[in-house]
Amino acid sequence: MDLSAYPHAVAMSAKEFVDWSTNVMDDIARSSGAKRTLDKVAGPLFNWGMRNAIYPLHFGIACCALEMAAASGPRFDTERYGMVFRSSPRQCDVLLVNGWVTNKLRPALRRLYEEMPDPKWVVAMGECAISGGPWYDSYNVVQGVDTFIPVDIYIPGCPPRPEAMIDGFLRLHQKIKVSKLGGFMDD
């Protein structure tokens, strides 16, 4: 290994050492082809684990939240698809917006979105979250969540039935699958 590419290898701070060692390992993995091999072998596995354990945030706003509750109940049982509703945004992958968003709620919802760790997705469920729905042109309802949060999946309906919600999440599975997420050292 050519240490002249790393001139501070002898004396450096802790942060510099972490950066340096990370770069060294990255260089080795990329130049030797180990990353390509690992991605070939482990990438699909990581991607499979990622899309089969998407944890939505347990954040109910309006009547769509009842459909969300019905979907997580024993009849539809979304835990079959790895959807476990978590109460902290730090533990979540999906922000499920299920209801109208008032101007008063908007900064709090944006903050919840910012608090979720990457990779994260947003699902807009129901007419209100998609476009304002019955509250079109209202003085206090945000006209669609996509005006302030990037939305991946839209589930139409007023409210959508649990089957529609499950279908939306299976489409999110497809989206994660084709996005090739889960590569080695890709963050």
Added chain:
Amino acid sequence: MEETVTYTIDQVKSKIASAFPTEVKFEDKVRPRRLFMSANKDALLKLCTMLKDELGFDHCSCVSGVDRCDRFQSVYHICSCSSNITLEIVVDLPHDNPEVDSVTPLWGGANWHEREAFDMFGIIYKGHPRLERLLLPADYTFFPMRKDCETGRK
């Protein structure tokens, strides 16, 4: 007053009529256990004090606003649990200066009702402990339920 004292609708009506001969006008509508009246806005607080202290009306179940375009109305529904009577008091307020005395010092339950009426109609309740926006964000500058309010952004 004792909890056990009960009044009939006619007794309540005659007591109010003798205490406020000109300020309170009764309406002809007759419903079981209901009494409808409109009151002068300056006499409202005295009327409500009498209702609470002498006639045992212990519950203010609703305060709401109405925009009649030429005037505002503040509508009070006041109940007596012992006499089983509900009064509906309508107070007319001028459109350019909708101010009326707050009844929150008498019935704490009127607090959020009056704040909501302020929020939606801009009716000022004088003497309210905390007359701020209740449902809408605090930086809103309009009152959405007024008839002349242009809502929407498109």
